[in-house]
Amino acid sequence: xSETVRDRVIAxxxxxxxxxxxxxxxxxxxxxxxxDSLGLVESIFAIEEAFDISxxxxxxxxxxxxxxxxxxxxxxxxxxxxxxEQKG
Amino acid sequence: MKRVVITGAGTINALGPDVPSTLxxxxxxxxxxxxxxxxxxDRLAVQIGAQVKGYDEAAHFSRQQLALCDRFTQFAxxxxxxxxxxxxxxxxxxxxxxxxxxxxxxxxxxxxxDDNYRAVYEEGKTRVHPFVVPRLMxxxxxxxxxxxxxxxxxxFTVSTACASSNHAMGQAFHMVRxxxxxxxxxxxxxxxxxxxxxxxxxxxxxxxREACRPFSATRDGMVQGEGAAVxxxxxxxxxxxxxAEILAEVAGFAMTSDADDIVVPSADGAxxxxxxxxxxxxxxxxxxxxxxxxxxxTAANDRTECAAISATFGAAADRLMIxxxxxxxxxxxxxxxxVELLACLMALxxxxxxxxxGYEAPDPDCALDVVPNVAREAKVTAVLSNAFAFGGLNAVxxxxxx
Numbered sequence: 001x002s003e004t005v006r007d008r009v010i011a012x013x014x015x016x017x018x019x020x021x022x023x024x025x026x027x028x029x030x031x032x033x034x035x036d037s038l039g040l041v042e043s044i045f046a047i048e049e050a051f052d053i054s055x056x057x058x059x060x061x062x063x064x065x066x067x068x069x070x071x072x073x074x075x076x077x078x079x080x081x082x083x084x085e086q087k088g
Numbered sequence: 089m090k091r092v093v094i095t096g097a098g099t100i101n102a103l104g105p106d107v108p109s110t111l112x113x114x115x116x117x118x119x120x121x122x123x124x125x126x127x128x129x130d131r132l133a134v135q136i137g138a139q140v141k142g143y144d145e146a147a148h149f150s151r152q153q154l155a156l157c158d159r160f161t162q163f164a165x166x167x168x169x170x171x172x173x174x175x176x177x178x179x180x181x182x183x184x185x186x187x188x189x190x191x192x193x194x195x196x197x198x199x200x201x202d203d204n205y206r207a208v209y210e211e212g213k214t215r216v217h218p219f220v221v222p223r224l225m226x227x228x229x230x231x232x233x234x235x236x237x238x239x240x241x242x243x244f245t246v247s248t249a250c251a252s253s254n255h256a257m258g259q260a261f262h263m264v265r266x267x268x269x270x271x272x273x274x275x276x277x278x279x280x281x282x283x284x285x286x287x288x289x290x291x292x293x294x295x296x297r298e299a300c301r302p303f304s305a306t307r308d309g310m311v312q313g314e315g316a317a318v319x320x321x322x323x324x325x326x327x328x329x330x331x332a333e334i335l336a337e338v339a340g341f342a343m344t345s346d347a348d349d350i351v352v353p354s355a356d357g358a359x360x361x362x363x364x365x366x367x368x369x370x371x372x373x374x375x376x377x378x379x380x381x382x383x384x385x386t387a388a389n390d391r392t393e394c395a396a397i398s399a400t401f402g403a404a405a406d407r408l409m410i411x412x413x414x415x416x417x418x419x420x421x422x423x424x425x426x427v428e429l430l431a432c433l434m435a436l437x438x439x440x441x442x443x444x445x446g447y448e449a450p451d452p453d454c455a456l457d458v459v460p461n462v463a464r465e466a467k468v469t470a471v472l473s474n475a476f477a478f479g480g481l482n483a484v485x486x487x488x489x490x
Contacts, residue, residue, distance in 0.1 A: 038351060041293050054133075059293040060309045060387040 005051070005083065006076045012046045013072060026073040033072075040069060047075075053082045091324035092264045093490065094335040094433070095271075096177070098170025100163050101315030101417045101427050102138035106170055110427075111434050113416065114442040115463045120417050121300060121311050128283045134295045137281050138313030138418025156219055157232060158197030159279035163316035163423075164229035165236060168273055172237055175320040176332055177271060179238050186269050188241030189234045190260045191318070192252030192276035194422030195285060196245075197224030202284040229277050233318070241269050250382070251343075251477035252276055252422035253317075257429070258341040258483055260321045270323050275426035277316035286312065292351070294386050300419070301446035302383035302412035303390050303454040310384040313418020317426035334490040336436045339470070340369025346480025353389055353476055358382075358396035361482035362472060369470075369486035373404040376486075377468030378435045380428045381458075382476045383412020383444065384419055391453040393474065398456070409466060411459040415446040425475040429485070432471045436489040439467050 007021070014021040017033040024033065030040055037059060044055050044067075055078075057065045067082075068074040099106065102120030103113035113120065120138040129135055140163070145154055148166055157165070168189075179187065200223040207213045222228060227245040234243045242263060246256040253276025260274035280286075289295055289312060296309035327334055342364025346357035366373065382393055390412075398405050413431045420427055431442040440463050447460035473485045 041291075044293070045291065057293055058296075058308055060296070060307065064308075 005080050008050055009047065009076050009079055010072065012043055012050060013075070016043045024072055026071065028072045030069060047079055051079065051083055053086045055082060089265050090267055092261050092321055092338045093324045093327050094319050094338060095322045095327050095332040096171035096173070096175030096320035097317070097335060097430065097433060098167035098174070099315065099317040099427060099430060100140060100166045101317070101420065102140055102313055103417050107430060110430055114413060114431055114434060115440055117443045117445045117461060117463055118416060119445055120313070124281060126282060132283065132286055132290065134286055134290050134297055136297065136311055137286070138311065139281050140315055156222055158200045158223045158228060160193055160195070160197060160277045160316070161229040161232050163279060163314070164191055164233055164277035164318060167275060167277070167316040167318035168233045168236065171273065171318045171320050175322065177320060183270060184238055184240055186241040187239045187271045188243040188263070188269055189230045189239055189273045190244060190246060190256045191230045191233065191274065192246045192248070192254070192256035192422045192426070193226055193229060193278055194247055194249050194252050195278060195280040196226035197228055198280040198285045199282045200224040202282040205284070233273055237273070239273065247422065248481045248483070249477035249479055250419070250421055250424060251475040251481050251483040254425035254473065254475035254483035254485055255343060257319070257321070257425065257485060258343060261338045261341050264321050264323050270326055272321045273318055274321055275316065275318035276420070276423035278420045278423035279314045280421060281312060281314045296385065299446050300385040300415040301448060302381070302385045302415055302444050303394070303451060303458040304447045305449040305451040307385045307387065307390060310386055310414070310419045313414070313420045315417070315420055315427060316423050317430055319426070319429065335433050336490055337488045338485065339371060339488045340365045340367070340486035341484070342368055343481070343483045346482070348480055351478050353392040354480060355392045355396040355399060357480055357482050358393060358474070358476050359400045361484040362396065362400045362474065365472060365484040365486040369488070371470055371486055373401050375470045376408065376472055377466065378432070378441055378471045379408060379410040380431050380471065380473045381410045381412045382474045383414055385412070385414060389476065393476065394454045394456055405456060409441050409457050409459050409464065411442055411444040413442050415444055425473060425483070429473055432473050432487050435468050435471055436487060439465055441466050441468070
């Protein structure tokens with residue numbers, strides 16, 4: 001299950017970054033991937049649609065949103081947590 | 089070139105149904121933002137807005153008019169009636185054929201669109217009301233205002249998102265200044281506090297769920313509002329000759345495009361617009377006492393706008409008062425510059441600077457005098473009104489005291 005979540009999150013980020021999923025590393029930041037603020041908002045939308053979850057994220061105060069977007073790993077972990085909370 | 093003055097003003101917005109009540113609310117720092125009263129609110133993450141409440145459309149319009157007028161048109165008509173009444177203009181002779189209307193709006197008849205999409209898509213209806221198109225079109229408000237007063241001169245609608253009404257008023261200013269029209273009705277109107285109108289903004293994740301707190305370190309986004317403000321812009325000699333009360337002089341206008349990003353603002357584009365408006369008005373930076381800021385309460389706008397003001401005004405920025413009245417009346421999107429011009433008139437005429445309410449903590453990136461929370465008495469003779477739209481389209485008006 002968790003492998004699936006990771007794969008799907010990476011696929012979403014890779015599509016946004018116009019990269020191959022194999023080029024996306026766990027430690028990459030969004031900046032590393034070339035994803036800007038609009039790209040992030042679009043990625044979060046895609047994540048919400050893919051997993052049928054609601055992601056609490058305010059672009060004005062990203063650090064206070066409770067959704068860690070500091071790295072690919074952090075995003076995957078945050079999505080797994082939200083799935084557990086909202087679908088568990 | 090002719091001089092252009094304002095001889096009438098009208099409004100309806102969350103702070104009040106006319107200019108006196110709106111200015112009183114601004115003086116008192118009253119907040120018009122509250123829980124929205126709209127359909128399907130439970131399916132919205134953002135449930136607050138500066139809504140016009142206690143509004144009885146039947147008190148202002150006949151059944152026939154209501155069938156043809158979306159809420160944004162109704163607001164424009166109400167504001168225009170007040171402005172025309174204050175101006176004392178009698179529409180006859182040359183004025184009838186040469187005076188026109190330029191209004192700004194972003195969403196136009198969005199509530200009409202929302203209601204009818206709901207009818208055909210959600211409720212599965214196969215028929216819609218025959219007047220959907222004349223209600224929803226962006227130029228409906230302009231057309232109805234022109235019809236109500238018999239104004240047959242140049243008339244059109246401007247739509248540049250959050251700068252719509254400033255762009256509209258800039259056009260009206262140019263038309264009167266050039267002699268194309270002896271007077272114009274101008275301003276803007278917006279009514280997008282409906283499910284679709286808020287859901288769309290929610291998607292960008294720039295909205296606050298709590299309050300609009302411009303320039304405060306604790307700000308977390310914008311809050312939508314609704315309403316309209318309309319003004320009579322009139323050629324100065326004509327206004328003086330007929331003994332009209334002059335509310336202020338429109339002294340300059342400038343517009344720029346960032347040509348950079350569809351949503352992220354640029355300090356350079358904003359600075360060039362402010363500099364341009366002052367140059368157009370032959371106004372020195374030292375002359376300007378107050379700026380009604382765009383001040384949306386988003387992290388990006390307020391930081392960028394303050395940087396632009398500092399760059400434009402240099403040392404003079406330290407003596408400058410700036411405030412965002414959006415924390416009171418919300419962000420009226422295409423109508424916002426028009427309602428905000430009322431705060432400029434109050435500063436010039438009454439010597440009262442409207443406050444930036446909701447201010448909780450200083451942000452080092454917004455280290456200007458933002459007139460926090462409480463209105464201030466101060467004599468100012470020249471002001472700017474900023475509007476910076478998504479799309480990077482900027483429009484700044486410069487006004488002088490009459």
